[in-house]
Amino acid sequence: MRILILGGHGFMGRHLQQVLKSTPHVVTCVSRADGVDLRDYAQTLACFQHLNPDAIFNFAAHVGSVHYVSSRAADVLADNLRMTLNIYQAAQSACPKARIINPLSNCSYPGDADIHLEDDWWAGQVHESVYAYGNYKRFVYVTARCFSKQFGVDSVNLLVPNTFGPGDSPDPNKTHALNGMIIRMIQSRNAGKDEFEIWGTGKPVREWAYVEDVVALLGLALHRESPLVEPVNIAQNRGYSIRESAEMIAEEIGFKGRLVFNTQYQDGALRKVLDDRRFRSMFPDFQFTDHREGIRKTVAYYETVL
Ligand SMILES: NC(=O)c1ccc[n+]([C@@H]2O[C@H](COP(=O)([O-])OP(=O)(O)OC[C@H]3O[C@@H](n4cnc5c(N)ncnc54)[C@H](OP(=O)(O)O)[C@@H]3O)[C@@H](O)[C@H]2O)c1
Structure with missing residues (x-):
C-alpha cells in the first residue's frame, strides 16, 4: 500500500512512522517542512497526484495548547477548515479510492458533557476554551460525510482523547x-x-491516551473492510x-x-471521560498502556x- 501521512513529522506522525516501519507499505510524510502547505489547494492536489496514495492519515493541523487555540481561535479555525476541504477535494480528484483516516478530538464533544457518548456528540456546544479547535473537528466529520455521500470517498473517524507521550x-x-x-x-x-x-x-x-496506543489503533484503520464515518471513541472510560x-x-x-x-x-x-462500549465491541482485546x-x-x- 502507498501510505501518505499528512503532518507526518509531528507528534503522532513520528510514532506512526515507527509502527509502519516494519510493514511492507511505502510511507511518505508531508508537511510545510517538505514544501507542501495544505492550505494551498494547488500544492495539495499536486502532492496527491504525484503520490497517488491508497491511504491518507490526516494528522496535519494548526493546533497547540488550550491557551494557544483559544487566543488564536480565528487562525486555528481558518487554517484547519482550508486544509480539510483541500484534502478532501484533492483526494476526490486525484485518488478517489484512498481511505482518509481522521483523528478527531474529544474536545469536539459538548463542553458540559460528563461521559462522552458517541450518540450525544452533537448534543451541545463545544467548550468555549476549545471552541475553534473542537468545531473544526466537527467540520472534518461533516466533510467526510458529504464526500462519502456524493463521491464515495472512504473515511475512518476515530475520536481521540488527550494524548501524551x-x-x-x-x-x-x-x-x-x-x-x-x-x-x-x-x-x-x-x-x-x-x-x-x-x-x-x-x-x-x-481521560488520557498514551501516544503509542493511539497510533496503533489508528493504524488498524488500514485493515478495516468498511469505512467508519460515524465516529467511534478510542476509549478506556x-x-x-x-x-x-x-x-x-x-x-x-x-x-x-x-x-x-x-x-x-x-x-x-x-x-471528560469517553464511553468505551462501542470501542470494546470493535477492539475487544486491545490493552492500553497503564x-x-x-x-x-x-x-x-x-x-x-x-
Ligand atoms: N495530540 C493530541 O492530544 C491529539 C488528540 C486528539 C486529536 N489529535 C489530532 O491528531 C493530529 C496530529 O496531532 P499531533 O499532536 O501530531 O500534532 P502536531 O505535532 O502539531 O503535528 C501537526 C503537523 O501538521 C503539520 N502542519 C501544520 N500546518 C500545516 C500546513 N498548513 N500544511 C501542511 N502541514 C501542516 C505540521 O508540520 P509543519 O509545521 O512542517 O507544516 C506538523 O507536522 C491532529 O489532527 C490533531 O488534531 C491530537
Missing part, C-alpha cells in the same frame, strides 16, 4: 496538556524551585484528575516541592531532551 515538542506552549506539565515540572525541579504552579483547581478529570496526574509526574521526576493550584485560571470542562507507565516513559524522553 515521548516525541512531542519541548515547548510547553505547543505541547498538549500532560506533556506540557511534565516539561514545566522538570524545568522547575532543575531550577531548584520549591513550588510548582498548576492552573486551575486540579479537580478536572481527563477511565479518567485521572489533573492533581492525580501532577502527583504521579512529581513522583516520577523526583520533584520534592509543593504543588500549588492557582484558582484564578479557568478549569475548562470539569470532566497511565503511570506512560508518564514514566514520557518523563524518560523529556529528561533526555530538556
Whole structure:
C-alpha cells in the first residue's frame, strides 16, 4: 500500500512512522517542512497526484495548547477548515479510492458533557476554551460525510482523547496538556524551585491516551473492510484528575516541592471521560498502556531532551 501521512513529522506522525516501519507499505510524510502547505489547494492536489496514495492519515493541523487555540481561535479555525476541504477535494480528484483516516478530538464533544457518548456528540456546544479547535473537528466529520455521500470517498473517524507521550515538542506552549506539565515540572525541579504552579483547581478529570496506543489503533484503520464515518471513541472510560496526574509526574521526576493550584485560571470542562462500549465491541482485546507507565516513559524522553 502507498501510505501518505499528512503532518507526518509531528507528534503522532513520528510514532506512526515507527509502527509502519516494519510493514511492507511505502510511507511518505508531508508537511510545510517538505514544501507542501495544505492550505494551498494547488500544492495539495499536486502532492496527491504525484503520490497517488491508497491511504491518507490526516494528522496535519494548526493546533497547540488550550491557551494557544483559544487566543488564536480565528487562525486555528481558518487554517484547519482550508486544509480539510483541500484534502478532501484533492483526494476526490486525484485518488478517489484512498481511505482518509481522521483523528478527531474529544474536545469536539459538548463542553458540559460528563461521559462522552458517541450518540450525544452533537448534543451541545463545544467548550468555549476549545471552541475553534473542537468545531473544526466537527467540520472534518461533516466533510467526510458529504464526500462519502456524493463521491464515495472512504473515511475512518476515530475520536481521540488527550494524548501524551515521548516525541512531542519541548515547548510547553505547543505541547498538549500532560506533556506540557511534565516539561514545566522538570524545568522547575532543575531550577531548584520549591513550588510548582498548576492552573486551575486540579479537580478536572481527563481521560488520557498514551501516544503509542493511539497510533496503533489508528493504524488498524488500514485493515478495516468498511469505512467508519460515524465516529467511534478510542476509549478506556477511565479518567485521572489533573492533581492525580501532577502527583504521579512529581513522583516520577523526583520533584520534592509543593504543588500549588492557582484558582484564578479557568478549569475548562470539569470532566471528560469517553464511553468505551462501542470501542470494546470493535477492539475487544486491545490493552492500553497503564497511565503511570506512560508518564514514566514520557518523563524518560523529556529528561533526555530538556
Ligand atoms: N495530540 C493530541 O492530544 C491529539 C488528540 C486528539 C486529536 N489529535 C489530532 O491528531 C493530529 C496530529 O496531532 P499531533 O499532536 O501530531 O500534532 P502536531 O505535532 O502539531 O503535528 C501537526 C503537523 O501538521 C503539520 N502542519 C501544520 N500546518 C500545516 C500546513 N498548513 N500544511 C501542511 N502541514 C501542516 C505540521 O508540520 P509543519 O509545521 O512542517 O507544516 C506538523 O507536522 C491532529 O489532527 C490533531 O488534531 C491530537
